Amino acid sequence: MPSYKLRYFDLRGRAEVIRWMFACSRVEYEDDRIKSEEWKEMKNNVQDFPFKQMPVLEVVSDDGTKTVVAQSQTILRFVGTELGLNGKTKFDVARCDMLNEHVMSALMTLPWEVEDKEEKARLMLEAVTGPITEHLKLLETFVQDSGHLVGSDFTSADINFSTACEFLTPTCPALLDCVPKLKALDEKVRGSPGIAKWIAERPVTHI
Numbered sequence: 001m002p003s004y005k006l007r008y009f010d011l012r013g014r015a016e017v018i019r020w021m022f023a024c025s026r027v028e029y030e031d032d033r034i035k036s037e038e039w040k041e042m043k044n045n046v047q048d049f050p051f052k053q054m055p056v057l058e059v060v061s062d063d064g065t066k067t068v069v070a071q072s073q074t075i076l077r078f079v080g081t082e083l084g085l086n087g088k089t090k091f092d093v094a095r096c097d098m099l100n101e102h103v104m105s106a107l108m109t110l111p112w113e114v115e116d117k118e119e120k121a122r123l124m125l126e127a128v129t130g131p132i133t134e135h136l137k138l139l140e141t142f143v144q145d146s147g148h149l150v151g152s153d154f155t156s157a158d159i160n161f162s163t164a165c166e167f168l169t170p171t172c173p174a175l176l177d178c179v180p181k182l183k184a185l186d187e188k189v190r191g192s193p194g195i196a197k198w199i200a201e202r203p204v205t206h207i
């Protein structure tokens, strides 16, 4: 069994979906949280951080070889494959990919770069009630009779959708009321034993 070390700031951010995937599968990994002060020195080590950014996932294979996987969407896909969370067929894998990209497109409409608090809150509400709601209505059409987005069990698509909601519902708690199938899926993901345990125990961070 390979060993895994996920390296990111002490934030949910781009790493939380990966943490939930490990939690869902109950596979051990090291959750390495790097302080901003340490990061300035560390980021120039391109062996460990190939793009001078995080998250990265270090994987040590059974033969001792270390591989660094960078770029959050690539880590999402890779961990999905490692943990059997990308469905059963090549079309399931493609469906996970396309839904994860759709969720990323939705998140890209948020005002990440805006620093002024009031302006940010205004633009957040505008995005969440506008383009994000439209993205969610489209995503709702992909929920299967099983209640899942892909096949009949948890996949990276379910988990990624649910972690994305954590960025959105603080701005608009009733956001999922217009997409009841997704609302039920979010509850199912958050209530699954490994993830519920992680949510109860995880470090509390502002984002």
Ligand SMILES: N[C@@H](CCC(=O)N[C@@H](CS)C(=O)NCC(=O)O)C(=O)O
Binding pocket: 013, 014, 043, 052, 053, 054, 055, 070, 071, 072, 073
């Ligand atoms: N395309 C990259 C973007 C990664 C990224 O923007 N990481 C930020 C944190 S969310 C970072 O490392 N910032 C610190 C820096 O650039 O020095 C990905 O998806 O992983």
